[in-house]
Amino acid sequence: MKDTLRRGWLAAAGLCLVIAAGTVTVPARGELAAQVRVAGGVLQGTALADAAILSYKGIPYAEPPTGDRRWRPPVPAGSWQGVRDATAFGKSCLQPPPVPTSIYYGGMTPSGEDCLTLNVWAPAGARELPVMVWIHGGALMGGGSSEPLYDGTKIAQQGVVFVSINYRVGLLGFLAHPALSAEAPDGLSGNYGLLDQIEALRWVRDNIAAFGGDPAKVTIAGESAGGLSTIALMASPQAHGLFRAAITQSGYMPAYRALREEVLGLASAEAMGAALGAAAGATDVASLRAADLVGLFRAGMATGWAPEPVIDGVTLKRQLADTFALGEQARVPVLAGFNEGEIRSLPFLMPKNVPDTKAAYQADVRRRFGDGAAAFLSLYPGDDPREDAAASIRDGLYGWAAQYVARQQAAVGQAAYLYYFRHSTPAQRERGLAAFHASEIPYIFGQVGPEAALGPNWPRPPLTADETRLSAAMMGYWLSFVRDGVPRAPGEAAWPRYAAREAPYLDIAGRPVAGSGLQAGPFAYADALVASRRQQGRGWRLDIGFSAF
Structure with a gap:
């Protein structure tokens, strides 16, 4: 009934739109209305920037993963009747409540399980344009595509179709459990969030031409957990062929748990899931699906469970670092980096026991690192103990992954x-947050003017x-890379292509x-540490840098 009324109202107002598969028709006289047909049906979007940009939000790419579909791979979204409203974001995927004092707080839609949606911004009249698919961060525990910082309007104004996606996070996105594996046709569990990302990329492949995007010109991009996801998608055989380039910002690549076996000294993902379930009194599929999610979350906290990709032999065949070492990753151009x-x-990444003085810091390193202390102290001597400890963790976690x-x-x-x-602003420096995690994002999205969509706690440029x-x-470099795989910016320095010998960078x-x-x-130190851990049959996770030994 609502769809019927909407169509009648539009017709009465004279907002007649031509709807054809693969075509977006801009409304006459700049009215704020736009329709497009995709595989599932017709979407009603919004015209922005004097009708130069069309946006479509909350588009389902998979069926709601609720009820019996909880903890199953995504199922492609079905079709709908009439015109579907695509003028507002869908729910963020279910997650703990955001912390109001966090620097990253603000603007995201409420969360729920019916969340597998994506959003598209495209220039009006676009045809065969390159596509950028953005994967949000949040430690695989939170975040969402509706965060105002990720508004795609200004990117679309540069002639790129921009897509942002939701994917399951936390327990619903990455829980592996023997009972869940046993019921699955392929015998696997976990990686639901990563499979969501792959399903979203399939939707883009099949539907993006309707918005004027070229499915053969897709670049995946993300920051933090989105950067990790980009690396994992490069490693996953199931994602190969769905993108032609990749951008990973502050991504990371620790050792991860295998589905059933203990590897590198890490308990299996199924064992961790079983311990969580037992702590919550949920040991089979029925009790897991009937369990209170808050209780499951608390059981996860008590048992040390955390969301992470699972090395299951199919979605991820082996450790990400091993996949790249063997040359089995997607062979596509990459743009990678990290922040000072x-x-x-x-x-929370900092150890609690960093000594206050240089002498105490060096004595502590010598006691714990033994023969490896001299090499560590040559890089991080402890002139400012907390700064050096933080730098060592940054380099071992984010810097090593980007360079690797x-x-x-x-x-x-x-x-x-x-x-x-390394760029920072006075507001950042005043709060001791110079070039902090994610602080590059506003520059890439053009969010530095008076209308910048930054959260209430973000130090504004x-x-x-x-x-x-x-x-x-930065928009020039990033979007040039999306267009043709080479980052360029008019009037700015040439960005040298990476080569191992000189290790050039911007x-x-x-x-x-x-x-x-x-x-x-x-980088050499972190490389040697990872190689040593692999030789010893030990994993490398957050116990790197100052925490290494």
């Missing part, structure tokens, strides 16, 4: 581009020409400049 102040806004991915892509003949983001220019430069502090040999010592 990653750990400043992530205090760039190096391995270059090794298989693919173009790779590395960056180091000053309204200066330098800030505007840096945003224009240094983004004030105006971007080319450099070489980024963090050569820390």
